[in-house]
Amino acid sequence: MSTQEIKKKYPKEILQAKDLKGLDLVWKKYLGRKGEINKILKNLKKLSGKERINLGKEVNQLKKEIAEKIEKKKRILEKKIFKVAVKKEQVDVTAPGKKFPQGYLHPLTQIIREVEEIFQSLGFLVAEGPEIETEYYNFDALNVPENHPARDLWDTFWLRGSQKIPNSKFKTRLLLRTHTTSVDIRYMEKNNPPLRIIVPGRIFRHEATDASHDIQFYQLDGLMVDKDISVANFKAIIEIFFQKFFKRPIKMRLRPSFFPFTEPSFEVDIDCLVCQGKGCSICSGTGWIEVIGAGMVHPAIFRAAGLNPKNWQGFAFGMGIDRLAMMKYKINDIRLFYGGDLRFLNQF
Numbered sequence: 001m002s003t004q005e006i007k008k009k010y011p012k013e014i015l016q017a018k019d020l021k022g023l024d025l026v027w028k029k030y031l032g033r034k035g036e037i038n039k040i041l042k043n044l045k046k047l048s049g050k051e052r053i054n055l056g057k058e059v060n061q062l063k064k065e066i067a068e069k070i071e072k073k074k075r076i077l078e079k080k081i082f083k084v085a086v087k088k089e090q091v092d093v094t095a096p097g098k099k100f101p102q103g104y105l106h107p108l109t110q111i112i113r114e115v116e117e118i119f120q121s122l123g124f125l126v127a128e129g130p131e132i133e134t135e136y137y138n139f140d141a142l143n144v145p146e147n148h149p150a151r152d153l154w155d156t157f158w159l160r161g162s163q164k165i166p167n168s169k170f171k172t173r174l175l176l177r178t179h180t181t182s183v184d185i186r187y188m189e190k191n192n193p194p195l196r197i198i199v200p201g202r203i204f205r206h207e208a209t210d211a212s213h214d215i216q217f218y219q220l221d222g223l224m225v226d227k228d229i230s231v232a233n234f235k236a237i238i239e240i241f242f243q244k245f246f247k248r249p250i251k252m253r254l255r256p257s258f259f260p261f262t263e264p265s266f267e268v269d270i271d272c273l274v275c276q277g278k279g280c281s282i283c284s285g286t287g288w289i290e291v292i293g294a295g296m297v298h299p300a301i302f303r304a305a306g307l308n309p310k311n312w313q314g315f316a317f318g319m320g321i322d323r324l325a326m327m328k329y330k331i332n333d334i335r336l337f338y339g340g341d342l343r344f345l346n347q348f
């Protein structure tokens, strides 16, 4: 390239360089070791005295000019880069804040707390027991001996291993409790009547799952023991509970039933919340929904707990907490409670 060509080309190229890398290429092309300026300087020797002096001056001048212009452009580009970086780091104090997701209670926990509060206002204490239970407390002490057909009422998850029965030389097998009724015995062994307890807790059934059955769910067992307890007391307590829980007057009926730990035993129905007793698909057209298994405490239960059945009377009942939640919130599949799907859980 001649000096004329260089003078014509380089200003445009500097102008077109968009970043430091591009500018560096221009610098190399003209001022680098193998650049255009050096090429001319190398050829100077071949020229005669005067020509050499003139061209030498010109080229050196040009070299200076190019270097200055590149330096100038470099400062402009650096300023731009700095501005972008500053902008990136700037905090916009007017921007709306980011919300942190807040945890809250599972719908079943909310229901359990609500149920506990109502029963506590009626003088009941909350009792607890282990989820891994012995065959003794889950069945034998509740008047359900081995090989008794009543055991078929509960499909049981049996565990390996066994435990010594207190004050006896016998061992008892272990299982996942099929109801929280086992805690009634545990409590009566340690506490003398009169007593009023509720036992909310997780229970397990070895069953196929569907919209209304799961292998685990929550149950509330209740027990009231005193000198003169009758079915009338039970009816009154349960009626108040449902009215407070569903926040409306309810109709209730008792049907005879069977449980090994109560005599007599009955099933409690309330009028269907969805159709108000007219009959719909939820209540299979009957207008009634079964909510509780209950009865008067069987003398064998008192005996198992070390109490004299001649001195004490009581009622006991068991209800499904998931079922209550499903009725209250009109949920049609019990498995939703255990799926951990936030689209479901966020609605409560």
Ligand code: DAH
Pocket (backbone or CB within 6 Å): 178, 179, 180, 181, 221, 222, 259, 261, 262, 293, 294, 295, 315, 316, 317, 318, 319
């Ligand atoms: N434990 C029974 C069940 O799981 C329910 C039940 C019935 C509990 C009668 C009671 C009762 O305390 O008295 O099916």
